[in-house]
Amino acid sequence: MLRTENLCKSFEGKVALEEINLEIKKGEIFAVLGPSGAGKTTLLRVLNLLEKPSNGRILFHLPGSEKEKLALRRKMAMVFQEAPLFNRSVYENVAYGLKVRKEREVVIKERVERTLVLVGLSGYESRNAATLSGGERQRVAFAMATIFEPELLFLDEPTANLDPVNEGIIEELILRINRPGVTIVLATHKQAEALALASRIAILNSGRIEQIGTPEEIFYEPKTRFVAEFVGTKNIFEGEVKSKHGNKMLVATKNFDLEVPSNSFNAGEQVCVCIRPEEIMVLREDVPAKTAHRNVLSGEITQIISQGGAMLRLYVQVQEECLVVDVPRHVAKVMNLKIGKKAKLSLKFGSCHVILRDNR
Incomplete structure (x- = not known):
């Protein structure tokens, strides 16, 4: 046209x-x-x-x-x-x-x-x-x-x-x-x-x-x-590609390591790992330390904000990093998610997206 x-x-x-x-x-x-x-x-x-x-x-x-x-x-x-x-x-x-x-x-x-x-x-x-x-x-x-x-x-x-x-x-x-x-x-x-x-x-x-x-x-x-x-990716973690094996690579951030899908980046490159709030899963407390879930992090819920309707937004402090997580209201109720409570999070492997750190 x-x-x-x-x-x-x-x-x-x-x-x-x-x-x-x-x-x-x-x-x-x-x-x-x-x-x-x-x-x-x-x-x-x-x-x-x-x-x-x-x-x-x-x-x-x-x-x-x-x-x-x-x-x-x-x-x-x-x-x-x-x-x-x-x-x-x-x-x-x-x-x-x-x-x-x-x-x-x-x-x-x-x-x-x-x-x-x-x-x-x-x-x-x-x-x-x-x-x-x-x-x-x-x-x-x-x-x-x-x-x-x-x-x-x-x-x-x-x-x-x-x-x-x-x-x-x-x-x-x-x-x-x-x-x-x-x-x-x-x-x-x-x-x-x-x-x-x-x-x-x-x-x-x-x-x-x-x-x-x-x-x-x-x-x-x-x-x-x-x-x-701009499009609402609230979780952006700066880090460095530590290693690369097959279809995955390990990115070391200041507070934790993340296993993410491999792409054109090489070991030593400075990158950002991006993940949207709705792509982070809150796990049950009884999920064992060794689990099939990747990128499992533990933190404390510091704030809960209603997103209107059926969704809640959780702010979870993991060491020095504050993660933003969107969960259905009924899930938060069943899991008894409250301010001050510990939360175990899984950052879905396939939902982690990597960009160059200086690519603003």
Whole structure:
């Protein structure tokens, strides 16, 4: 659908985007995930031809010449974080773009009706947009963008200002829009949203892409420490590869040794072992010292925080290291896990992911 080559953007000498190389495939939902100020909105505006890049180029695999900017723009649409609606009826807002393009009234009426059904606002035609709730206003914004039947839709933090209920409605709407094959580029700082919607994710940090991959690759095989920390890998242990044998290697950290899957690292290299909180198992107290479980550590529970719903987060002090462990609430109850109690942990061998220590 589109590809960028060494894309850069600066504002008055300040670098906003640096050496952006990515390819977005036709029909996919591609998420640009990163913290506030990472350059997500700037990237969307450049890709949508609303901003001119300082360097590099964008290649669109769409019918027609790249020089025909207006024709190209008509194949794209964008929904902004703040819905810029007119103080008029829902119908007038949604129909506005087609009227500017001088479409026939019968076509406008049919397209507005069909689009309002798509966004779940059928029957709202005569309502003033200013009287709508935040979630309804955002759906009007989606209607204003999708009424053009774009091939490529850009979404800039579309759920940033919404409550959880309306956030879910918008996420379902995004999937409906994508179903017929519309390519969607979604900028968001919400990890759960990217995980739920995207087939691939790009992690953006200070204007640079840290990693592009599937949700599973991003969340469970981060390539840099920044990516690991940003997507919630709370347990990161610095150490050195002590030895390597077959499909496993031993990493010595300051407080304990860990047996982890072997990869391209060699003995003596400085690395970080990463493991997500949900991949650490709390063992029963009666599990013997010699067990089939690998990487068994003992510590004391110092804090317990509710994760909402069915999960609890435990903070377990193991020597000088504090491990973060997520457990189901019912498991914590059955095992009587409480602050001050000893806990035996198993760091799953296959869930330990290793990166270079200086690869931030």
